[in-house]
Amino acid sequence: MENSDSTYYRRKKILQTLITALREQFSEDTEIFATDRPRQTAAPMSEFVVVRFAAGMQDCGDTYQTATATINCFRRDADRGLEDVDGMQKMLDKACGCFPHHNNLYSASALKMLTGGSDDEMGFHYVTMQSKLIIRK
DSSP states (O other): OOOTTSOOOOHHHHHHHHHHHHHHHSOTTSEEEESOOOSOOSSOOSEEEEEEESSOOEEOSSSEEEEEEEEEEEEEOOGGGOOOHHHHHHHHHHHHTTOSEEOSSEEEOOOEEEEEEEOTTSSEEEEEEEEEEEEEO
16 A cells, blocks of 8 residues: 555566566467566467566656666577567567556656577577656655
């Protein structure tokens, strides 16, 4: 419960709304996970997304907080362990279609692409993007 005398972070609610926004862009076949990816799943995945906070949330006084959301898009490798460039580009287009994102809880900036690479011999390549969030109190 919110208390005006203490700091209150709505991390779970923000993650849920980001995931909901991403689900509207991606098909049912694309899993979207909060904070971490599973090591194994019941069925093989061709692509998935992980949403998390890059660092902590910072309280900025009585009116707002800040945070950075990280969106990691993972796409199964093409032949010989090479990146499926076309498939990854489609994922990036879908993720970018969610941002900038605004609601009564926060405003999220357009995505900034940071890095990409292969994923620890798990058979995926990934691209990392970030969005700055201004969270209303």
